[in-house]
Amino acid sequence: MTVWIAIAVTALGCYAVKLLGISVPAGLLDRPLVRRTAALVPIAMLAALTAIQTFGSGQALVVDARAAGVAAAAVALLLRAPFLVVVAVAVVVTAAIRALTG
Amino acid sequence: MAVGLSGFAFGVTSAGAGLSLAQTCALSLLVFTGASQFALVGALGAGGNPAAAVAGALFLGVRNAFYGLRLSHLLRLPRAVRPFAAQWIIDETSAVAMAQPDRDSARLGFTVTGASLYTLWNLSTFLGALGAAALGDPSAWGLDAAGPAAFLALLASMLRGRQEALVAFLAVVLALACLPLLPAGVPVLVAALAAPIALTFTRREEAHR
Numbered sequence: 001m002t003v004w005i006a007i008a009v010t011a012l013g014c015y016a017v018k019l020l021g022i023s024v025p026a027g028l029l030d031r032p033l034v035r036r037t038a039a040l041v042p043i044a045m046l047a048a049l050t051a052i053q054t055f056g057s058g059q060a061l062v063v064d065a066r067a068a069g070v071a072a073a074a075v076a077l078l079l080r081a082p083f084l085v086v087v088a089v090a091v092v093v094t095a096a097i098r099a100l101t102g
Numbered sequence: 103m104a105v106g107l108s109g110f111a112f113g114v115t116s117a118g119a120g121l122s123l124a125q126t127c128a129l130s131l132l133v134f135t136g137a138s139q140f141a142l143v144g145a146l147g148a149g150g151n152p153a154a155a156v157a158g159a160l161f162l163g164v165r166n167a168f169y170g171l172r173l174s175h176l177l178r179l180p181r182a183v184r185p186f187a188a189q190w191i192i193d194e195t196s197a198v199a200m201a202q203p204d205r206d207s208a209r210l211g212f213t214v215t216g217a218s219l220y221t222l223w224n225l226s227t228f229l230g231a232l233g234a235a236a237l238g239d240p241s242a243w244g245l246d247a248a249g250p251a252a253f254l255a256l257l258a259s260m261l262r263g264r265q266e267a268l269v270a271f272l273a274v275v276l277a278l279a280c281l282p283l284l285p286a287g288v289p290v291l292v293a294a295l296a297a298p299i300a301l302t303f304t305r306r307e308e309a310h311r
Binding site for chain 1: 108111112118121125128129132133134135137138140141142144148149152155156158159160161162163164165166167168169170171173174179184185187188189190191243244245246247248249250251252253254255256259260261265266269270271272273274276277278281282286289290293294295296297299300301
């Protein structure tokens with residue numbers, strides 16, 4: 001049930017934010033500092049999410065097969081691999097290391 | 103970005119995080135902004151506080167307001183159409199519309215991109231979630247690495263200059279430092295502070311020049 005509530009709130013909130021942008025008079029949000037902050041916040045959050053989901057295990061920091069998988073994904077990104085290839089590389093490398101060390 | 107493919111990855115990740123097929127598809131139909139969806143299921147799957155998970159997803163969605171702002175100048179949509187167009191305001195549709203030379207082609211570009219991406223994203227989410235359900239235990243297959251790899255790919259597309267790199271670096275340090283100390287989901291919100299911190303820092307640097 002909690003998951004459904006979280007989905008509903010996220011859906012309403014994300015829609016409201018989209019509608020707000022296209023409805024408010026220009027100039028209200030259109031300031032360079034506000035715009036710059038809004039461009040940088042997603043970068044901060046994606047970087048944090050990447051780090052936490054790679055090294056987090058509950059509240060502990062661990063280096064396990066996921067770290068190798070995400071490192072392999074980073075190499076794939078540097079080689080300009082398409083999105084699904086990047087994700088697939090991470091999954092396959094993580095699974096392979098688990099199978100080898102399991 | 104190939105949205106159909108990332109929709110597939112979202113379906114797999116969401117199912118791996120323990121969400122049902124209906125919940126996964128509801129997210130793609132109703133939220134329709136990839137990074138927020140990945141963030142929500144990632145935080146819920148890690149056992150995070152649902153309120154913090156939602157806050158993280160909403161923070162990531164805020165950039166769509168700024169796309170909307172620019173699109174409202176560009177498309178000048180009638181008031182009655184705006185509530186329908188709003189749902190399609192995402193990274194890709196904004197990029198396509200802004201790349202057009204005039205209003206008519208911007209409107210056409212926005213509509214065509216919006217309709218095709220919405221269809222693709224939802225179909226591929228459905229297929230991804232079905233596929234993951236057929237595979238069984240997600241961590242046995244390494245599917246728990248799909249989420250962070252997807253974030254990394256989204257992040258890489260946004261990293262353009264020194265300021266962006268500084269923000270990403272600060273955010274990683276803040277997030278990992280807070281992880282053992284704060285409840286699940288909260289470290290990501292703390293890490294968002296990296297954006298204003300880096301801005302203050304680089305502005306002062308500019309002022310010294």
